[in-house]
Amino acid sequence: MANPDQQAAVTALLTNTSLVEVLKPQHVVTIKDSASVDQTLRVLAAHRILSCPVVTSSTEMLDNSDTANPTDRIKDVAGFIDIRDILSSFLQEVGIDELKEAKMLKRMRILEEAGSRFAGKCIKDLKSLGSDGWFYNLNAASKTTLRDIIYDGFLHPTSVKVFGGTRKRSVVHRLALFDDEHQLTHIISQSDMIKFLYEHLDEMGPIAEATVEQLGFLRGTVITVRPETPALDAMILMETRNISAVAVVAASGSIVANFSISELRTIVSEHFGSLSLPVGEFLALEHGTEYAGYAIMKEETEAIEATPAAKFAHDRNLRRRESNPGYEVGQQLITCSPSSTFAEVLDKLVHNRLHRVYVCGPGLVPTGVITLTDILRKLVEG
Structure with a gap:
């Protein structure tokens, strides 16, 4: 606060x-x-x-x-x-x-x-x-x-x-x-x-350097779906909860992608059939890439003991995922931490033209989400 x-x-x-x-x-x-x-x-x-x-x-x-x-x-x-x-x-x-x-x-x-x-x-x-x-x-x-x-x-x-x-x-x-x-x-x-x-x-004074945690942005629950959840079901959940986005998370709880109304800004009626796809594949399709999914990750894991090359490929894949969350679906997912400052959050939102940023803890597990409405409400209502 x-x-x-x-x-x-x-x-x-x-x-x-x-x-x-x-x-x-x-x-x-x-x-x-x-x-x-x-x-x-x-x-x-x-x-x-x-x-x-x-x-x-x-x-x-x-x-x-x-x-x-x-x-x-x-x-x-x-x-x-x-x-x-x-x-x-x-x-x-x-x-x-x-x-x-x-x-x-x-x-x-x-x-x-x-x-x-x-x-x-x-x-x-x-x-x-x-x-x-x-x-x-x-x-x-x-x-x-x-x-x-x-x-x-x-x-x-x-x-x-x-x-x-x-x-x-x-x-x-x-x-x-x-x-x-x-x-x-x-x-x-x-x-x-x-x-x-x-x-x-x-001109914003001390609030610019206040942290996400200090400003109380960690309250509330992050609504999530799994990558294999049909995009249509994710949409129904958003409609039921009256929200504009859900976080897509892996079995470990780490964030994989963001599925939001903004992601649908280029959809036309002939694409409605694609809403039956798993949300991970739907997002990859929207971003012009191929979604490998977690079946491939599992196969890579099982192959680690087979060859040094497989282990190298797997480790490189994990490093890439940690450094660029969202790459599996073609997104460049921007996150922040509880210790990120208000100025840093504004920077991420503006430079990446985002409507929300997820607050993540260890392992990229989302612990909060900051929307534009949250920020404006904080500034005028305290």
């Missing part, structure tokens, strides 16, 4: 900086509510984003594209749609009970067939929709401090405009700003806030 002395400098920084000071020119991607699931996923994948505002199709459009006109006004915006909404709707569409007893190949066929039908659905007709975003007037931004935006915008959204209205958000990860002409001008995210803090580390 941050003490008052640690909190003072960062509170001053956030209170003395207005939102408008951190804004940069940008193009805001929006999509029509008449777009299909397939069109929406392709727009998100093309821009490598997880979410975007949805514009009602009653607005005047100059073409038949799935993306909306840049001059669309906020009065015509129905809210946000994100990949999590789409995948949650797909899980409801496919019928989880039918999949529970099915083996992998049958699951794959079911998912492919359901995915083909689901791809053509209009996004405004999806069953599970929320609004992982909030709307704010640009005029007010010049008078609004970063602390106000973090507290009232990201952590305690007071006026979330819900598209579909079937999922309640207690925290949002992005804000859409609109000007006096009611045109969308900016999307600002929690990541932008973290980047600002990193760029102003020298």
Whole structure:
């Protein structure tokens, strides 16, 4: 827990900086509510984003594209749609009970067939929709401090405009700003806030050197799955627990990978069948590599006594794994330790464009996870 002395400098920084000071020119991607699931996923994948505002199709459009006109006004915006909404709707569409007893190949066929039908659905007709975003007037931004935006915008959204209205958000990860002409001008995210803090580390005072353990980031339980867990089951677990990621761990408890909504930012409907794969193989496929898995590790272990070459290969493999966790699935998994400083955590998040970092003890066993929301809550609520 941050003490008052640690909190003072960062509170001053956030209170003395207005939102408008951190804004940069940008193009805001929006999509029509008449777009299909397939069109929406392709727009998100093309821009490598997880979410975007949805514009009602009653607005005047100059073409038949799935993306909306840049001059669309906020009065015509129905809210946000994100990949999590789409995948949650797909899980409801496919019928989880039918999949529970099915083996992998049958699951794959079911998912492919359901995915083909689901791809053509209009996004405004999806069953599970929320609004992982909030709307704010640009005029007010010049008078609004970063602390106000973090507290009232990201952590305690007071006026979330819900598209579909079937999922309640207690925290949002992005804000859409609109000007006096009611045109969308900016999307600002929690990541932008973290980047600002990193760029102003020298103004954050003692909290920058406080450790993860001192700040209380080790509380709570890390939700985990094994590499052989089907990706679909991992998704269902995330949906049930209302979380955006799970740690993938080996039998020893050491972390192997991170499976999160962010890992699905390039998925399109024709790939839904791959969700039947073990999560380790699914992640390797997404990262363009081949997942060897632990069967090969076992074979290598049994071969150690057979030849010196096998022992050398095995030892080298273990060293590689220790130095670069996540390599088995093509990830460069970034972790920290309980003694890592707050500044070091910010550095890892910003330079690796992460939404979370796992805190690991000996043997790379995860003992905590630090998300962007955790950091922002710590800074404004103590």
